[in-house]
Amino acid sequence: QKEVEQDPGPLSVPEGAIVSLNCTYSNSAFQYFMWYRQYSRKGPELLMYTYSSGNKEDGRFTAQVDKSSKYISLFIRDSQPSDSATYLCAPAHSGGGADGLTFGKGTHLIIQP
Amino acid sequence: DADVTQTPRNRITKTGKRIMLECSQTKGHDRMYWYRQDPGLGLQLIYYSFDVKDINKGEISDGYSVSRQAQAKFSLSLESAIPNQTALYFCATSDFTGAGTGELFFGEGSRLTVL
Numbered sequence: 001q002k003e004v005e006q007d008p009g010p011l012s013v014p015e016g017a018i019v020s021l022n023c024t025y026s027n028s029a030f031q032y033f034m035w036y037r038q039y040s041r042k043g044p045e046l047l048m049y050t051y052s053s054g055n056k057e058d059g060r061f062t063a064q065v066d067k068s069s070k071y072i073s074l075f076i077r078d079s080q081p082s083d084s085a086t087y088l089c090a091p092a093h094s095g096g097g098a099d100g101l102t103f104g105k106g107t108h109l110i111i112q113p
Numbered sequence: 114d115a116d117v118t119q120t121p122r123n124r125i126t127k128t129g130k131r132i133m134l135e136c137s138q139t140k141g142h143d144r145m146y147w148y149r150q151d152p153g154l155g156l157q158l159i160y161y162s163f164d165v166k167d168i169n170k171g172e173i174s175d176g177y178s179v180s181r182q183a184q185a186k187f188s189l190s191l192e193s194a195i196p197n198q199t200a201l202y203f204c205a206t207s208d209f210t211g212a213g214t215g216e217l218f219f220g221e222g223s224r225l226t227v228l
Contacts, residue, residue, distance in 0.1 A: 042221055044219050
């Protein structure tokens with residue numbers, strides 16, 4: 001079993017829809033949970049991160065972690081065509097140094113105008 | 114100018130050739146990383162460096178070597194390229210200070226094709 005599982009998609013939704021992106025993981029030592037966004041032909045960039053379980057909101061984006069079920073979610077409200085990108089979940093061990101990051105394969109999201 | 118610059122951006126080479134991908138950064142970060150990205154496999158860590166004298170293997174270091182020439186420069190070499198090293202390569206830096214989490218700052222990638 002891979003440490004981090006993420007459906008690669010593509011996931012295509014109409015503009016304005018609520019998007020739910022998800023990952024599961026197997027390593028209970030993960031304490032930090034990052035979401036990176038990668039536009040076509042660009043490097044990934046950090047979108048959000050949370051520590052341990054719970055929710056974190058930033059504008060139209062909400063990150064949610066359920067450590068009991070090892071489930072990570074990213075919700076996008078009022079989705080826009082500019083949100084079309086690949087979203088990579090990246091949980092990390094305690095301490096959070098990037099050498100402890102494990103990236104999911106990424107979900108390719110397409111927002112249809 | 115970009116904070117993390119990779120050269121070349123695209124390279125086509127032949128099996129058996131030596132290839133060097135270069136990375137330079139102006140962010141002043143000590144930690145630098147090389148990742149490989151393949152369709153369906155996500156990002157895989159090749160090598161990482163915490164400072165000029167500290168270089169570590171990642172999960173897929175076989176067939177690769179690195180050199181940290183200065184705090185700002187980190188190069189990835191393929192001594193004898195093979196077709197399954199065809200991929201998109203990313204350099205990244207981190208501002209990790211030992212607390213919380215360190216954000217990774219990526220370059221724009223170097224696309225390598227080995228024929």
